[in-house]
Amino acid sequence: MSKVKIYDISMPVHENMQVYKNKEEKKPVFSVIRDFTNGDAFETNVKMDMHTGTHMDAPLHMVEGGETIDKTDLTKCITLCRVIDCTEIEGCVKKSDLEKKDIKPGEFILLKTKNSFTEQFEYDFVYLEKSGARYLQEMKITGVGIDALGIERSQKGHETHKLLLGSDILIIEGLRLKNIRAGEYLLIALPLKMEKLEAAPVRAVLIEKDAWRNI
Numbered sequence: 001m002s003k004v005k006i007y008d009i010s011m012p013v014h015e016n017m018q019v020y021k022n023k024e025e026k027k028p029v030f031s032v033i034r035d036f037t038n039g040d041a042f043e044t045n046v047k048m049d050m051h052t053g054t055h056m057d058a059p060l061h062m063v064e065g066g067e068t069i070d071k072t073d074l075t076k077c078i079t080l081c082r083v084i085d086c087t088e089i090e091g092c093v094k095k096s097d098l099e100k101k102d103i104k105p106g107e108f109i110l111l112k113t114k115n116s117f118t119e120q121f122e123y124d125f126v127y128l129e130k131s132g133a134r135y136l137q138e139m140k141i142t143g144v145g146i147d148a149l150g151i152e153r154s155q156k157g158h159e160t161h162k163l164l165l166g167s168d169i170l171i172i173e174g175l176r177l178k179n180i181r182a183g184e185y186l187l188i189a190l191p192l193k194m195e196k197l198e199a200a201p202v203r204a205v206l207i208e209k210d211a212w213r214n215i
């Protein structure tokens with residue numbers, strides 16, 4: 001049996017989970033269609049916003065006519081990545097914060113912030129500010145993940161989303177990184193194949209960089 005440690009960095013999906021700005025219409029609704037009291041099987045219907053919990057945004061989310069989530073390049077979803085410790089940062093992650101991190105072209109960066117330490121929606125959650133997004137774009141990374149349900153807030157014109165999605169940089173939102181040390185890992189984060197949609201839920205996991213060969 002494999003002894004490889006797999007870190008689940010996904011948010012549990014349930015009816016009382018945190019959702020963006022606590023909006024009622026964003027909360028998932030589970031309807032049990034049948035169960036063992038009225039049938040011989042269990043079956044559930046789920047009504048859910050595609051930006052609920054851990055999910056990936058496609059360019060269409062912010063770019064008119066942009067690519068849809070089912071067209072995502074899966075080679076970018078199973079990849080080495082680096083978790084960067086941003087837990088001391090208040091407010092937003094800026095270029096000046098990222099410049100110290102030795103980011104290289106082709107990297108997939110996960111931003112671990114204080115957001116990972118609460119399961120409530122915080123209106124002042126830490127986000128990636130546009131100068132940080134521009135810097136990551138200049139560094140030609142392949143993707144960026146954050147432990148907030150949005151990669152930005154309070155920026156006119158959604159500049160962070162547009163900078164990243166306009167440059168084919170994948171965005172994963174809603175990660176849970178509380179128990180993850182900074183460093184390199186294998187990331188597996190495959191979005192559901194939802195045709196023509198702008199986003200989809202992801203089950204995201206990390207595997208220690210040198211351990212995955214032993215699976």
Ligand SMILES: [Zn+2]
Nearest residue numbers: 051057173199
């Ligand atoms: Zn989203």
